[in-house]
Every structure is written in C-alpha cells, then in structure tokens.
Amino acid sequence: MAGLSWRALGTRVDLLVDEGDIDAAGQAVAAVLAAVDQACSRFRTDSELTALNAAAGRPTRVSALLFRAISAALVAAEQTAGLVDPTIGRSMRLVGYDLDFSQVADLPAAAAPIRFESVAGWRVVDLDRRARTVRVPAGVELDLGSTGKALAADLAVLAAIDAAGPGGALVSLGGDIAVAGRAPEGGWPILVAENSEVPADGCGQVIALHDGAVATSSTTVRRWLRAGRPVHHLLDPRTGRPAEGRWRTASVIAATCLDANTVATAAIVGGAAANDWLTGLGVAARLVTADGSLETVGLWPALAPGVAA
Amino acid sequence: MNSANRTTPLERDRAIRRLRTITVGTTLAAIAAAGAFGTIAAATFSGSSTGTSADAGTTTTTPATTDGSTTSDATQATPTIQPAATAATTTMAHGQVTTGGS
Numbered sequence A: 001m002a003g004l005s006w007r008a009l010g011t012r013v014d015l016l017v018d019e020g021d022i023d024a025a026g027q028a029v030a031a032v033l034a035a036v037d038q039a040c041s042r043f044r045t046d047s048e049l050t051a052l053n054a055a056a057g058r059p060t061r062v063s064a065l066l067f068r069a070i071s072a073a074l075v076a077a078e079q080t081a082g083l084v085d086p087t088i089g090r091s092m093r094l095v096g097y098d099l100d101f102s103q104v105a106d107l108p109a110a111a112a113p114i115r116f117e118s119v120a121g122w123r124v125v126d127l128d129r130r131a132r133t134v135r136v137p138a139g140v141e142l143d144l145g146s147t148g149k150a151l152a153a154d155l156a157v158l159a160a161i162d163a164a165g166p167g168g169a170l171v172s173l174g175g176d177i178a179v180a181g182r183a184p185e186g187g188w189p190i191l192v193a194e195n196s197e198v199p200a201d202g203c204g205q206v207i208a209l210h211d212g213a214v215a216t217s218s219t220t221v222r223r224w225l226r227a228g229r230p231v232h233h234l235l236d237p238r239t240g241r242p243a244e245g246r247w248r249t250a251s252v253i254a255a256t257c258l259d260a261n262t263v264a265t266a267a268i269v270g271g272a273a274a275n276d277w278l279t280g281l282g283v284a285a286r287l288v289t290a291d292g293s294l295e296t297v298g299l300w301p302a303l304a305p306g307v308a309a
Numbered sequence B: 001m002n003s004a005n006r007t008t009p010l011e012r013d014r015a016i017r018r019l020r021t022i023t024v025g026t027t028l029a030a031i032a033a034a035g036a037f038g039t040i041a042a043a044t045f046s047g048s049s050t051g052t053s054a055d056a057g058t059t060t061t062t063p064a065t066t067d068g069s070t071t072s073d074a075t076q077a078t079p080t081i082q083p084a085a086t087a088a089t090t091t092m093a094h095g096q097v098t099t100g101g102s
Helices: A022-040 A048-053 A064-079 A086-094 A145-164 A257-281 B009-044 B053-057
Strands: A002-008 A011-018 A126-128 A133-135 A168-173 A176-181 A188-195 A206-209 A213-218 A223-226 A229-232 A247-254 A284-289 A294-297 B097-101
Touching: A002 A022, A011 A022, A011 A145, A022 A048, A022 A064, A022 A145, A022 A168, A048 A064, A064 A086, A064 A126, A064 A133, A064 A145, A064 A257, A145 A168, A145 A176, A145 A213, A145 A257, A168 B097, A176 A188, A176 A257, A176 B097, A188 A213, A188 A247, A206 A213, A213 A257, A247 A257, A247 B097, A257 A284
Parallel strands: A188 B097, A213 B097
Antiparallel strands: A002 A011, A011 A168, A126 A133, A168 A176, A176 A213, A188 A206, A213 A247, A223 A229, A247 A284, A284 A294
C-alpha cells in the first residue's frame, strides 16, 4: 500500500493505491482536482463558475466538467427536495463565506453585518444540454462546494485507478472518500470522526469499506464569527441560516461519494424531519446528535460499546 | 355486373386527381396539427429542447470520463441514490484515512 497527501480545493487530499503506480495515480488525481478547481471554484476570480455567476442571466456555454457538476448539483437538489441546493451561493456570501475558508477564519469579521436570505431554488437554473449552456438568473449565485467536492472524489478515484494499474485506489478530499478497483484484503480501513483532521490512527470507530464511498457532513467544522455570532457553512436553503437540526454530524456510505455527500448534507439540514427519507434510501448512516450521542441507520457497521463520536 | 356503373378512363383520371388533392390536403393538415401539438406540449411540459431546470432532473448518468464529460446525449429519469454494493464492516485495524467534516 502506498500513499500521498497534499492540499487542493481548500482541503486535505489523501490518495492510497494498493498494488499500482502511486506516482502516476497522484498525477492523474492532481490533474482532475486542478480541472475541478478551475471550473467550479466560487473563490477564484478566473474560474468558470465565477464567470457564470456574473453573467446576469445570459445563457453561458460552459465546459463539459462544469456542466456535469451543475447537473449533478441540480439532481441532488431534486433528490433532496431542495435540502441540498446549489443556488445557496448568495446566502453563503451574506453570512460571510465569500473567500476561501482559510481567509474567512482569519478575518476580523466578528462585527461585520450578517444577513440571512432563503435561496431562489434550483428550478430557476436553465440547462441546455445540446448547446451545453447554463443560465443563472441575475441575482442568483451558484455554490458547488458540497456536491462539487464529492463529484471530484468520484472522478479522481476513477482517474487514479486508470493511471495506477490493476489494483485498487482510494481518494479522500477532506473526508469525502471514494474507492475503486480491487479493495485490499479486509477492505479499506477508515476512521469515522466528526473532523477529517483527526489523525487516521487515532481512537474511534474504524470501518472497512469494500466499494463505493463514504462522506461526512458536520456543523462542528468550518465555523466562524459574524456579527458577533457563531455561524457555520451548512446553511438551510429554506432560510439561509446555519442548519440547527437534530444532527450535528452525519456520515453516510453509498455507491458514490456524490450520493453519500448528498444524503449526509440533507440529513444535517433536514434534521429529524429527514429521518423517514433517510431510512427509506437503504444507505448506511452514522448520526451524531447535538449532545454527542450516536445513532446508526441501515447497514452501518456495529458500534463497539463505549465508542464515542 | 351493371355496365351503367362503369367509369370511363377520363372519369377515373379525374377521380384519382381529386383523391390526390384530398390526400395532400390531409397530410398538410396533419403536419400542421402535429406542429401545433408540439408547440403546446413544449410550452406545457418542462424539459424542452431549450432546457429548463427539469432538464437537470433528467440528467444522463452515463459514467463520466476523467474530464467529467459524458458520452451520451440520452436522457433518463432522475437517478436514485444508491447504497454501496457491499456493506462496510467493522475492523480492528487502524484507520488509514479519516472521514469527517471539513
């Protein structure tokens, strides 16, 4: 087993390759992440998404990658009845998340004004598949931060396996993890935590992932002060306010990282009201309540007695 | 057979011309009706060729190439969220990566 780690898309990247060319895989993953950043970043002035958000309602031809990322985000919105909605960009900016998070956290913005606005809703975005154009109404801003990172993990692991050879590969983007190819014996061991910066060999539940993906959303990270109040990055599209539901952290195992991330984010935003939906999906989930107790859904691996969140 | 009902070649030619006129007229009317129906349908149902948000709901799920492009223009219903093919298991091994919020 060989591994590489570096930073991209504003987060930590981990690549593991079992029986393959790790350097070739690393180059392939880096190329995918660079392309995703160029297409989908809301924080780069030269990104395609920034240009699209500034197009003031004009249909704009975009790259195949951005078109796919926006399509995926709109599908996620449809699947979650708007709990995960890419038109959240303006609301994110109004609560102060208008820079790469490393800069947001450093700003003396505790006294800066704050506004909460609900979103326009994903149905206002027009796609023309044949012309590969997107129209975002004036005043609406897309943010692909959630689904975009998960899609990037799915694309990156496929690129890794193509480049590395016949073994297996794992790509983690800030805790959104996708695997492909042949899993090592016993599966890919993954520590489940609330913060992806927790060292992987630390204490806690370790699960073995054999295929698919696992993603975690949490209100305990990416927090900052705005107008003297703590806010975080998981906004409820219906109100534009930071989600304050039953769960503070949700980890989900699904066939793709995009699916896992979509469900995890929707669980946080929807809270207890999303329970029936979550159960009916058939995915495995691990939920941490606001007071730190654990609940699991579906075929989530059994928790050892005394394991904490 | 009653010879009084027989038609002359001239009469047959006239009948055929009338039939052609009726056929062409019917065809043109059918084309016009189909066009009108298409216009109404396009205005009524989202997902038209000009694209609406509902197009996203019929996004192709053709596996992406590494640049994210798709290889098919076919559309289908909104894909459903899928569980992993194999259930994850508990392991006593140390983790090699961490899933968590970021």
